[in-house]
Amino acid sequence: EVQLVESGGGLVRPGESLRLSCVASGVNFSSDEMNWVRQAPGKGLEWVSYISSGGSPTYYADSVRGRFTVSRDNSKNSLFLQMNNLRAEDTALYYCVRTYATGSYYDAWGQGTLVTVSS
């Protein structure tokens, strides 16, 4: 059974940084393409970033490009999201999500880690 477990969320001030992690089990992680998807409190889903199985290419939503960096360590079945210069509008539950194939559907989701940006 696929299991994705996120961690690293918390309360930070505007302009600060945070690094999210996601550990995968029950999957062939090194072959999986991964995404981060977020959901602001009471709002809809927003795609944030994509990374291929080998680490490149990567893609970003316009709202985070230049501030967020996605990476992975296939030897540790881990996905990361480095978030810099955080803004209040980045406050959300961040989900680690597996995609079946490039540009395809999201077939496995973690339970999310909450990031709150507030002064």
Added chain:
Amino acid sequence: SYVLTQPPSVSVAPGQTARITCGADNIRSKSVHWYQQKPGQAPVLVVYNDGDRPSGIPERFSGSNSGNTATLTVSRVEAGDEADYYCQLWDSIIDRGVFGTGTKVTVL
């Protein structure tokens, strides 16, 4: 780029059929996927590639995609189908994931 428009809410009586639309210009040229999200839970894929169902999803869930509208149909609606539903596609022109605005389905 794609903007996927969904009705904010749909209400349906138990046993009836709920239809949730997802609109965008020429959406029929893309593969559309649908997710169900219940309160406090992560989304779950219910339909992929316009009309295919993952294993474990009841046959009551079906999808179609034509013209400028993709549709998720839930037949014989049950109380447990009450949730938020989101459509999604990949915009391959600009390499971005896109989610619809979401529809809250209420079972009367």
